[in-house]
Amino acid sequence: MTQKLAWLTDIHLEMVAQSRLDALLREIRNHDVDALLIGGDIADANTLGLHLLKIADALKIPMYFVLGNHDYYGADIPQVRHTAKLLTDKNPYLFWLPQTGVVELSTTTALVGHGGWSDGGYGNFMQSEIMLNDYVHIKSLITDDKAERLAKLKNLGEDAADCLRPLLEKALNDYEHVYVLTHSPPFIEACWYEGKTPALDDAYLPHFTCKVIGDLLLEVATTHPDKTITVLCGHTHGSGTAQIRPNLEVITGGAEYENPLIQQIITVS
Numbered sequence: 001m002t003q004k005l006a007w008l009t010d011i012h013l014e015m016v017a018q019s020r021l022d023a024l025l026r027e028i029r030n031h032d033v034d035a036l037l038i039g040g041d042i043a044d045a046n047t048l049g050l051h052l053l054k055i056a057d058a059l060k061i062p063m064y065f066v067l068g069n070h071d072y073y074g075a076d077i078p079q080v081r082h083t084a085k086l087l088t089d090k091n092p093y094l095f096w097l098p099q100t101g102v103v104e105l106s107t108t109t110a111l112v113g114h115g116g117w118s119d120g121g122y123g124n125f126m127q128s129e130i131m132l133n134d135y136v137h138i139k140s141l142i143t144d145d146k147a148e149r150l151a152k153l154k155n156l157g158e159d160a161a162d163c164l165r166p167l168l169e170k171a172l173n174d175y176e177h178v179y180v181l182t183h184s185p186p187f188i189e190a191c192w193y194e195g196k197t198p199a200l201d202d203a204y205l206p207h208f209t210c211k212v213i214g215d216l217l218l219e220v221a222t223t224h225p226d227k228t229i230t231v232l233c234g235h236t237h238g239s240g241t242a243q244i245r246p247n248l249e250v251i252t253g254g255a256e257y258e259n260p261l262i263q264q265i266i267t268v269s
Contacts, residue, residue: 002269003035003268004031004033004034004268005034005035005036005037005105005265006028006031006036006037006264007038007039007232007263007264008037009038009039009041009068009232009233009255009263010068010235011038011042011260012042012255013047013051014044015258020259020260021054021260025055025059031265033061033265034062035063035064036055036061036062037179037232038063038065038066039068039182039232039233039234039253040066040067040068040069040070040071040115040183041069041070041183041234042065042067042070044073045074045080046074048080052065052094061093062093063093064097064103064111064181065084065094066097066115066181066182066183067080067081067096067115068115068183068184069118069132069134069138069184069235072137073133073134073137074137075138075139076138076140077138077140077156078140088100097111097112097114097181098112098113098114098163098167102170102174105268106268106269109176109178110171110174111179111181112164112171112180112181113164113180113181114160114164115160115184116160116164116183117153117157117184118153118157118207118208118210119153119154119156119184119212120150120153120157120206120207121157121214122205122211123204123206124203124206125146125150125153125206126146127202127203129203130203130204157212158212160210161212161215164180164213164216165216168216168217169220172227175227176227176228177227177230178227178228179230179232179266180217180230180232182232183233184208184213184233184235185235185252186217186233186250187209187244188205189242189244189250190231190240190252191236192240192252193236195238197238217231218244218245221244221245221247222245225246226247228249229247231249231251232253233251234255238252239253239254239263240252251264
C-alpha cells in the first residue's frame with residue numbers, strides 16, 4: 001500500500017494571515033495526502049496548541065510533528081513539551097515526536113523524530129557575538145552567563161540525542177528505510193542559507209546546528225550500512241540536500257515568513 005506524506009517546516013503560523021493558511025490547507029487537500037509531517041517552528045508557545053488543533057480539525061489526517069525553537073517563545077521548555085504531550089494524548093490526529101515512538105509508514109519504512117536543539121557543537125560559541133531571540137524569549141535559556149547558556153544548549157542537545165537513539169536503533173533494526181524528522185540541521189553541510197552551504201561562519205554555526213544528533217546519525221549509518229536514513233530538517237530557512245554518507249541523506253527545508261509552503265510530497269510504498 002502506498003502512502004503520501006506532505007512535509008512542512010518553519011511555517012510560523014503566528015505570523016500568517018488566515019487567508020494564507022486556508023490556501024495552504026487547500027493545497028494539502030488537493031494533494032490527497034495520507035499524513036502530514038511538520039518539522040518545528042509551527043507557532044509560538046501561546047498559539048502552538050491553537051494552530052495544531054485548527055489544522056487537525058481541518059484536515060483530519062495524522063499529523064506527526066516536532067518542536068522547533070520558536071515554538072517555545074513566551075514560555076519555558078517543560079511547559080511547551082507538556083502542551084505537546086497533552087495534544088497527543090487527547091487528539092486522535094496529533095502525534096508529537098518523540099513521544100509517539102517509531103511510526104510505521106509501510107512494511108519497509110518508518111518515521112522517528114525529535115526537534116533536537118542547536119547545541120553549540122559546531123563553530124565557536126564562546127567567541128560568537130550572535131544573540132538569538134531564543135536567549136531572550138525562551139525562559140529556560142535566559143542567563144547573563146555565556147558559559148552557562150552554552151551548557152544549557154549542550155544539555156538540550158544531549159537529551160535530544162539520548163531520546164532519539166533507542167528509537168532510531170529500533171527503527172533501523174526493523175525497517176529498511178528510516179525517515180528522521182528534526183528541526184536543527186545536524187551537519188554543517190546541511191546548514192543551507194541563500195543557496196549556499198556551509199553558508200554560516202563560525203559565529204553563526206553554533207546557533208543553527210545540532211552536532212550531537214549529527215554524531216548519532218553518523219554512528220548508526222556506519223553500524224547499519226545496509227539501511228537508508230533520510231533526515232528532514234529546517235531552522236535556517238534555506239533549502240538544500242546534503243549526501244553525508246551513501247546511506248545518509250539530509251534534506252533541509254526552506255521557508256519565508258508569512259508564506260508557509262509544502263516542502264515535499266513524499267511517497268512511501
